[in-house]
Amino acid sequence: MKRWVLPLVLLCAGLAAAWPLRRYLTAEAIAARSPGQTGLAAAFLLALYAAKSLSVAFPLSALTAAGGLLFPLPVALAVNLTGTAIVQLLPFLLGRRQRADFSALRQRYPRLGALANMTQHPRRTVFLLRLGGATPGDLVSMFLGAADVPLGSYLTGGLLGAAPRVLCATLLGAALWEIGGRRFWLSVGTGALLTVTAVILWRFLSAREQQA
Numbered sequence: 460m461k462r463w464v465l466p467l468v469l470l471c472a473g474l475a476a477a478w479p480l481r482r483y484l485t486a487e488a489i490a491a492r493s494p495g496q497t498g499l500a501a502a503f504l505l506a507l508y509a510a511k512s513l514s515v516a517f518p519l520s521a522l523t524a525a526g527g528l529l530f531p532l533p534v535a536l537a538v539n540l541t542g543t544a545i546v547q548l549l550p551f552l553l554g555r556r557q558r559a560d561f562s563a564l565r566q567r568y569p570r571l572g573a574l575a576n577m578t579q580h581p582r583r584t585v586f587l588l589r590l591g592g593a594t595p596g597d598l599v600s601m602f603l604g605a606a607d608v609p610l611g612s613y614l615t616g617g618l619l620g621a622a623p624r625v626l627c628a629t630l631l632g633a634a635l636w637e638i639g640g641r642r643f644w645l646s647v648g649t650g651a652l653l654t655v656t657a658v659i660l661w662r663f664l665s666a667r668e669q670q671a
Contacts, residue, residue, distance in 0.1 A: 486521050487525075489504070489507065497530065501534075504525060504526055504529065504542060505541060507542075509545050509549065512545060512546045512548070512550055513550070519543075519596070520628050523539045523542075523624075523625055526539040527631070535629050536625070540618060543617075544614060544617075544618060546600075547596075547621070549600075550598070551600045551603060551610075557604075558606070558607050581608045581609055581613065581616065584608075585608065585617045585620065586617070587620065587657045587661050589616070589617050589619075589624075590623065590624075590656065590657040591620075591658060591661075592654055592657075624650065624653060627650070631646050
């Protein structure tokens, strides 16, 4: 279990560093502080995605919405999907370093046992977790890495599952935080629909496997 200390310390340190700055971590604030040149702005935003991957406090939706404010839609989607891959990958790699201790971790945290059983179909499992918006995403990524999910299945399933939410946040931009507005409720409704869809798909596929 000692090997889990460093990843958890990094996540806690990221939380402590991001919390005092939370008022500045809005889509508008991020866009306003981004470089004017497209390439530099993309690099700046991707660096923030990398920082977010080590902090559960950093709002991922703010980064995605900032991409929508900074770039035309095709470029925004490319940057945001790349950033999403970074966010999913770095905690996964931290978890992968601790896979030898996963059995002990499962005994200490029984809920992880269910997650380990789900990885019998890794690509599908990761897809449904991301589609459903499983949180905290950083910790889920660490646990999937420790569970020895294949990297290719993890990235393809993760990006495909996250893509609808990334598209929604990119299109809505700052409207994500206009509480009570039509676009705000559209975002909330879309997120809820994706979660319900993921749950229904999971139960349907699980039931079909039990009948086979």
